[in-house]
Amino acid sequence: MDTPKSKHITWTDSHVTYAMRTERNRHQGAVVWFTGLSGAGKTTLAQLVERELFALGAHCYILDGDNVRHGLNRDLGFSPADRTENIRRIGEVANLMRDSGMICLTAFISPYLADRATARATCPTGSFFEVYCRCDLAECERRDPKGLYQKARAGKIPEFTGISAPYEEPNAPELVLETDRHTPDACAGQVLAMLRERGILVS
Amino acid sequence: MDTPKSKHITWTDSHVTYAMRTERNRHQGAVVWFTGLSGAGKTTLAQLVERELFALGAHCYILDGDNVRHGLNRDLGFSPADRTENIRRIGEVANLMRDSGMICLTAFISPYLADRATARATCPTGSFFEVYCRCDLAECERRDPKGLYQKARAGKIPEFTGISAPYEEPNAPELVLETDRHTPDACAGQVLAMLRERGILVS
Numbered sequence: 001m002d003t004p005k006s007k008h009i010t011w012t013d014s015h016v017t018y019a020m021r022t023e024r025n026r027h028q029g030a031v032v033w034f035t036g037l038s039g040a041g042k043t044t045l046a047q048l049v050e051r052e053l054f055a056l057g058a059h060c061y062i063l064d065g066d067n068v069r070h071g072l073n074r075d076l077g078f079s080p081a082d083r084t085e086n087i088r089r090i091g092e093v094a095n096l097m098r099d100s101g102m103i104c105l106t107a108f109i110s111p112y113l114a115d116r117a118t119a120r121a122t123c124p125t126g127s128f129f130e131v132y133c134r135c136d137l138a139e140c141e142r143r144d145p146k147g148l149y150q151k152a153r154a155g156k157i158p159e160f161t162g163i164s165a166p167y168e169e170p171n172a173p174e175l176v177l178e179t180d181r182h183t184p185d186a187c188a189g190q191v192l193a194m195l196r197e198r199g200i201l202v203s
Numbered sequence: 204m205d206t207p208k209s210k211h212i213t214w215t216d217s218h219v220t221y222a223m224r225t226e227r228n229r230h231q232g233a234v235v236w237f238t239g240l241s242g243a244g245k246t247t248l249a250q251l252v253e254r255e256l257f258a259l260g261a262h263c264y265i266l267d268g269d270n271v272r273h274g275l276n277r278d279l280g281f282s283p284a285d286r287t288e289n290i291r292r293i294g295e296v297a298n299l300m301r302d303s304g305m306i307c308l309t310a311f312i313s314p315y316l317a318d319r320a321t322a323r324a325t326c327p328t329g330s331f332f333e334v335y336c337r338c339d340l341a342e343c344e345r346r347d348p349k350g351l352y353q354k355a356r357a358g359k360i361p362e363f364t365g366i367s368a369p370y371e372e373p374n375a376p377e378l379v380l381e382t383d384r385h386t387p388d389a390c391a392g393q394v395l396a397m398l399r400e401r402g403i404l405v406s
Contacts, residue, residue, distance in 0.1 A: 072295035
């Protein structure tokens with residue numbers, strides 16, 4: 001049995017800091033928040049950017065419906081109040097990941113201005129990047145990758161963004177991607193360029 | 204303006220996988236769940252282990268009251284239902300961090316067996332490590348690093364674990380640390396040894 005060095009276990013000042021993490025990672029932590037209608041390409045772009053970042057040696061992770069809606073936020077539905085709480089929690093988790101030194105990519109419709117403002121306010125200034133995936137509703141509906149617009153038009157999905165629930169466009173996003181006019185690769189390249197320009201990635 | 208390669212943006216199969224992350228990191232993702240009374244040394248140990256892991260080149264992060272109670276779980280109190288939801292969300296976030304390839308250390312009293320079982324069930328088998336920081340209540344109360352026991356005894360904190368709310372000891376934790384008998388460094392060493400033995404860290 002060891003003899004305790006001190007009778008009092010005390011907090012240590014030498015814990016691992018954000019600066020230590022980012023120095024090792026050779027990039028800053030950040031939250032890249034993709035927003036836009038269903039079918040606008042948020043998840044596709046997040047995955048492309050993730051792949052590029054990983055290839056560059058960066059530590060990154062995607063939060064999306066697949067890993068959040070069935071886990072952390074499984075208790076939430078699609079009412080306005082639940083959508084707000086959904087986005088609030090995602091903002092908090094994204095910020096924790098950022099604080100851990102990662103570049104966290106989120107891919108959620110996140111239709112309300114106020115909710116995205118809350119997510120932004122969770123992060124330190126300059127570390128939150130709102131990326132608006134702008135795409136004509138008609139084009140989103142034509143793509144309809146999950147068949148959701150068809151169901152929404154048939155009245156089978158209540159409160160579906162763009163059909164029976166509002167999407168509030170960003171006022172001042174860090175980046176607008178015209179996903180109905182440019183290729184996914186070109187759009188992903190714009191995100192990478194932004195992260196370089198803003199000092200998240202070093203060159 | 205680019206010409207879209209395809210009219211349909213589709214999911215890519217070549218996204219970054221868990222295996223790719225851990226191969227790069229040279230360690231597995233894991234959740235190390237410290238549980239025990241207030242004052243038992245959970246946060247101190249999590250910080251010591253984090254420091255050691257970081258020195259070994261591992262990617263790790265601590266979830267504790269400081270970064271969770273005032274953020275993600277700011278809407279929750281200390282009633283049994285709120286404690287359960289508090290731990291459920293922490294388990295989900297810890298698992299997301301694990302999935303990102305990190306070793307996530309959590310430092311919460313987490314007094315209920317059922318809640319810790321829920322957190323464990325969130326993680327793949329073999330990736331969740333319950334570390335019971337066992338310490339006599341009398342010793343915790345003597346340490347009282349935050350002055351909480353004094354307040355609880357004075358009736359100023361309702362439902363305080365160990366005084367006016369129960370702590371349910373783990374049945375089968377991966378590790379028991381006798382924090383009232385061994386030094387913090389010795390206890391941290393036991394955690395590192397466990398992570399090596401269980402294949403989370405490579406030697």
